[in-house]
Amino acid sequence: MVKLSIIIPIYNVENYIKICFDSIIRQKNMNEIEVICIDDGSTDNSGIICDQYAKKDKRFKVIHQKNLGVAMARNVGLDIAQGKYIAWIDPDDYIADDWYEKINLLINKNIDIIFFDYAFLIDDIVKKVKYGDKSGYVEKSKFLKELVLDKKVQSQLWSKVMKKNLFHNIKIPVELKILEDYAIMHYLVERAETIYYISDCLYFYLVRKNSLLNNKIDIEDDYKAYLVSKNRYKYLIGKNIEVSRINYLLRASCVCVKFYQLKTFTQEEKYKYDICKKELKKNMKYILISKDATIALKLKAIACKLNMLRIMLKIKNYI
Numbered sequence: 001m002v003k004l005s006i007i008i009p010i011y012n013v014e015n016y017i018k019i020c021f022d023s024i025i026r027q028k029n030m031n032e033i034e035v036i037c038i039d040d041g042s043t044d045n046s047g048i049i050c051d052q053y054a055k056k057d058k059r060f061k062v063i064h065q066k067n068l069g070v071a072m073a074r075n076v077g078l079d080i081a082q083g084k085y086i087a088w089i090d091p092d093d094y095i096a097d098d099w100y101e102k103i104n105l106l107i108n109k110n111i112d113i114i115f116f117d118y119a120f121l122i123d124d125i126v127k128k129v130k131y132g133d134k135s136g137y138v139e140k141s142k143f144l145k146e147l148v149l150d151k152k153v154q155s156q157l158w159s160k161v162m163k164k165n166l167f168h169n170i171k172i173p174v175e176l177k178i179l180e181d182y183a184i185m186h187y188l189v190e191r192a193e194t195i196y197y198i199s200d201c202l203y204f205y206l207v208r209k210n211s212l213l214n215n216k217i218d219i220e221d222d223y224k225a226y227l228v229s230k231n232r233y234k235y236l237i238g239k240n241i242e243v244s245r246i247n248y249l250l251r252a253s254c255v256c257v258k259f260y261q262l263k264t265f266t267q268e269e270k271y272k273y274d275i276c277k278k279e280l281k282k283n284m285k286y287i288l289i290s291k292d293a294t295i296a297l298k299l300k301a302i303a304c305k306l307n308m309l310r311i312m313l314k315i316k317n318y319i
Helices: 017-025 047-058 069-078 099-107 138-147 180-192 219-238 244-263 266-283 285-287 295-305 309-313
Strands: 004-010 033-040 060-065 085-088 113-122 124-131 162-163 195-206
Touching: 004 017, 004 047, 004 069, 004 099, 017 047, 017 266, 033 047, 033 069, 047 060, 085 124, 099 113, 099 162, 124 266, 138 180, 138 219, 138 244, 180 219, 219 266, 244 266, 244 285, 244 295, 266 285, 266 295, 285 295
Parallel strands: 004 033, 004 085, 033 060, 113 195
Antiparallel strands: 085 162, 113 124, 113 162
């Protein structure tokens, strides 16, 4: 029986993938697992490296497919996974040597969702991200509220290990291109009964200079992020789960800011700006009294309402 399936979507990461794979191989007593490598049409040596590891270690399984995108690759991995639990690792990242040891203790306790601390690697700088000081159970209502705020708890798949049955009839949306994990995480959490936090840094995320984290996001992506965030809010409110509006309003403000940074704009961009500006004006009172809203968001909302956002953007200390 496979206890844990690790799914790794792979595309042109030949310079990083061995570090990722070796961090998995170093885990102790990790026999009841499978490592599913989805080579998503790589044009470098990534697919060859996957095959080399599969020949050396029977736990590694390799699927070669044409380039369909990371969301589709993850869905393919999910479809063939045999494990009771699912873990996700990006191929340019790596896990701590005791990752499986810490997780396996909780798998044996039948926990639905396990999450842990992680670190961003930026050049030679390690920036750790901690949720708390002590390991323990987290109430689902508390976890959902924090998830919606997207601060202490975020939606990355790789920072969590979850039972596969939580994914029943849930697919990662391939049409989004961004925030695919954000779009499904609240559904998974809603289904969970038990959530446990490990107060240890178990995952290391490499921030590459050419990664999405460093690329300038256009207004279209900001608008998609706004819609995904608002849909999450509406879904949970519809389930009588009280959560904050601030994250989707923050994303609306990002659309407005980006619009004023454009030298020229299309009618479609103007239409999206108008929608987000209207949303901010409608929720002005909520933003101003919310403890979850930053001073920067409150100032942006006021400036947007008064048609002074362009002036405010020149005062960089306030944004």
